[in-house]
Amino acid sequence: MTLRVAQARYKDWDRCDLTYVELDAGTAVAGVTTQSLCPSPEVEWCRDAIPLGSARALVVNAGNANAFTGHRGRAAVEAIAAKVANHLGCLPSDVLVSSTGVIGVPLPIDKAEAGLEAAFVAEPCGWEAAATTIGTTDTYAKGAHASAMIGDTRVNLVGIIKGSGMIAPDMATMLGYIFTDAAIDPALLQQMLSAANKRTFSCITVDSDTSTSDTVLAFATGKAGNAPMTSMDDAGADAFHAALSDICRQLAHLVVRDGEGATKFVEISVEGAVSDESAHRIGLSIANSPLVKTALAGEDANWGRVVMAIGKAGEPADRDRLSIRFGATQVATGGLAVEGYDEAPVAAHLKGQDIEIGVDLGLGEGRATVWTCDLTHGYIAINADYRS
Amino acid sequence: MTLRVAQARYKDWDRCDLTYVELDAGTAVAGVTTQSLCPSPEVEWCRDAIPLGSARALVVNAGNANAFTGHRGRAAVEAIAAKVANHLGCLPSDVLVSSTGVIGVPLPIDKAEAGLEAAFVAEPCGWEAAATTIGTTDTYAKGAHASAMIGDTRVNLVGIIKGSGMIAPDMATMLGYIFTDAAIDPALLQQMLSAANKRTFSCITVDSDTSTSDTVLAFATGKAGNAPMTSMDDAGADAFHAALSDICRQLAHLVVRDGEGATKFVEISVEGAVSDESAHRIGLSIANSPLVKTALAGEDANWGRVVMAIGKAGEPADRDRLSIRFGATQVATGGLAVEGYDEAPVAAHLKGQDIEIGVDLGLGEGRATVWTCDLTHGYIAINADYRS
Structure with missing residues (x-):
């Protein structure tokens, strides 16, 4: 060839x-x-x-x-x-x-x-x-x-x-x-x-x-x-x-x-869902959420927005079984913020270019991993200022 | 009371x-x-x-x-x-x-x-x-x-x-x-x-x-x-x-x-869908598309992005029957750009604060209207810079 x-x-x-x-x-x-x-x-x-x-x-x-x-x-x-x-x-x-x-x-x-x-x-x-x-x-x-x-x-x-x-x-x-x-x-x-x-x-x-x-x-x-x-x-x-x-x-x-305007590469791993398909949909709901993506651009450990994105996915989820981690640090578990979790490693992780978010739904064996980037001023500049 | x-x-x-x-x-x-x-x-x-x-x-x-x-x-x-x-x-x-x-x-x-x-x-x-x-x-x-x-x-x-x-x-x-x-x-x-x-x-x-x-x-x-x-x-x-x-x-x-960062109020009317529910889903697919919303922020008559958003809605649509208008001006019909359409009224319409997008799928009697705003640097600033 x-x-x-x-x-x-x-x-x-x-x-x-x-x-x-x-x-x-x-x-x-x-x-x-x-x-x-x-x-x-x-x-x-x-x-x-x-x-x-x-x-x-x-x-x-x-x-x-x-x-x-x-x-x-x-x-x-x-x-x-x-x-x-x-x-x-x-x-x-x-x-x-x-x-x-x-x-x-x-x-x-x-x-x-x-x-x-x-x-x-x-x-x-x-x-x-x-x-x-x-x-x-x-x-x-x-x-x-x-x-x-x-x-x-x-x-x-x-x-x-x-x-x-x-x-x-x-x-x-x-x-x-x-x-x-x-x-x-x-x-x-x-x-x-x-x-x-x-x-x-x-x-x-x-x-x-x-x-x-x-x-x-x-x-x-x-x-x-x-x-x-x-x-x-x-x-x-x-x-x-x-x-x-x-x-x-x-x-x-x-x-x-190379996502338009991206400054972070984000891996979202979902486990404990009722099925792999359900985990995939929940992962994409998080990955596509403008509020999650802008929080990541702002290097903000805003797990409340992750909960929101899980809730709107329309897939089985139980608020009181949810666990969420940023990097290796558990920030929420069993429907509650982890009291007094160490914010230093989370802040350090979010300042990096490669971000990991882990979600455990605590319901079953379904799992999926999806990848996305953050949502920045760069995305707006590229797409609002582009002329068709 | x-x-x-x-x-x-x-x-x-x-x-x-x-x-x-x-x-x-x-x-x-x-x-x-x-x-x-x-x-x-x-x-x-x-x-x-x-x-x-x-x-x-x-x-x-x-x-x-x-x-x-x-x-x-x-x-x-x-x-x-x-x-x-x-x-x-x-x-x-x-x-x-x-x-x-x-x-x-x-x-x-x-x-x-x-x-x-x-x-x-x-x-x-x-x-x-x-x-x-x-x-x-x-x-x-x-x-x-x-x-x-x-x-x-x-x-x-x-x-x-x-x-x-x-x-x-x-x-x-x-x-x-x-x-x-x-x-x-x-x-x-x-x-x-x-x-x-x-x-x-x-x-x-x-x-x-x-x-x-x-x-x-x-x-x-x-x-x-x-x-x-x-x-x-x-x-x-x-x-x-x-x-x-x-x-x-x-x-x-x-x-x-009052949408975060909004500078435009956008009405999206969908007709000719196979059902009202289908029209509603197509309308929301357009209204939620970051590419459509950034184009509107840029006052760009980018109907290609509207076609994209219709295509990804997962609802019945036939590319070659689609018609799209901005304001009162038809910009695409029957699967093609309207040749030589008058760009002046479209440009004037998009410069205003109240924008109308009309979509006719040409398939049935289903119709729906949804409302949204544009996606601007202001949205990013509010949400990326907000600390949880």
Whole structure:
């Protein structure tokens, strides 16, 4: 496989904004896309292509999301897929396409086609150039690496991602791509990616908003030469699944750390819920609470706001069994503040960049961990002062 | 009925913070309370007392929410009710109690009792003094008035409310009280209040957060001398219901207008949804979206963010049937931006203080209206810099 970038000039800027990845014949693909009911035509295209299981190319456009553009947006995606299919001699459905940027403006087909022609003849580039080119409001290029042993064969995974709000529809959509040389059946890859997504990308939130374009795709070229994996019972499947989950977690955390205006990375662990799903919903209720997030920005051990966020989650909770900790320090237990708890380690913990909040509901065995960032003046500045 | 205020000194401040309302014998009561599953003991007390249907007094404490305080918080509520019941010769369950302020600190019983003793002998005061005394972070006292004809008898309704975040658990809980001289059966009053609540208080949001203490109570003394209303079919019941809904809407809007950091009052009207409930959920998804709210703060006609918020609501929506307007100007229709729409009236509308967003889903007859405010640096300043 080879990576190339080019200038399609989707905006009036002097940077590469089209990423083109050629994949080896026989590459398997899996993917997860936004839950939005108003998705972009790129998302609709990927939703149709992913189940076919094979891919030969990926095209990512930055600067124009092509969302809410009706049939003209769809035509742009079809034109891109057709042009790449013609170039490679593959099916259009073997070409995966993503776009990120402003909404409501159809992606200009002439710019996309000229950009592709430039990309076809460009020198191959490295991961960092690709990670930079898919980015928009990102403040740094985001990549991660993992590996696993399958029998005697080491397989590698490399991932790149963009996103800084979770997820602003204009310029901060989350687009993630994972590439591996492992040989794996696409159905199994999909099963593993869906499971990993549930514990990683689905557990991060910057501002509770959901993009019309969020997409994570995994490509497996099979070039490592391992015995192809087709079921979770195959040798090495557990190790590969763990590596895939690991790289997804790394990429998800990078997005949160680059959250718009973020100054803190916050891990919220919920246990003692009636189920894992219930714990997940309670965790997200805390992570999405503007009052909790502003308290964290203010380095304030305001556990009352955590109680509030638990109470509004609509999940089973018993006020008088609740325990809450900041870092390693229990601040409330059994429905009461811990009298005379030592405030010094809590204050020190909250002054750091990595914050942990622990909640024990005391009801059952359900648990979940979610990640978010604080809500600061920086978020307001980025989003109130951004012009559509 | 008489209103009195006193200084219980729940905080180290020099203002009245205890409101005491004596109600005539035979006063009917109805109420709605927070959906929170971690409510304050005051909310639990009111939930038990409201169904009994009668009330003789209301006590509101400002400066201490008494929430998440276990059995000691409960004991404080019981002590207040017992003291007032002893003073008036009524049942403790005839005494409704609310508290608002910091969480996690049991309400000091000695201060409450001393405050009540001062209130019992204080000069009666007017509505504005009561509205001021129940307030915390509110920037102004909030009251409203309505009236209705029941047969030949004019009945009056007066309401006071506090709240500025919707609803910060620390100091910005929403507490609303409506007083009328109408004669009405408590079950009918409850039916009308619940219906009005659904269209008013349940349709406002400042920051999506829900207090552990939110409470709205309605008291009807019966002193107007109208023929008592016991069913919606009774003469004047429609007029009274309309007046009650009107005063609830006025009070709800006052809370939004005083939203923490708010500079804009935003009305979001959704029509064409598959049901009223679906329209309501879509409206709240838009109203709670940080990206929509920051765009409004920036006076930016960013309808892409409205599409995003509709898409994430999880309700039936078809991108290609969506229409969106700002003020009277259609900016998107049938899944596309309206080409060449006149930006001048949109820009002028967004510069105003009262903003209207209209969404037509084009699917059915469901409709709902919700109200919110913008999300500004002021909100961050109030909540990140507030110390618990």
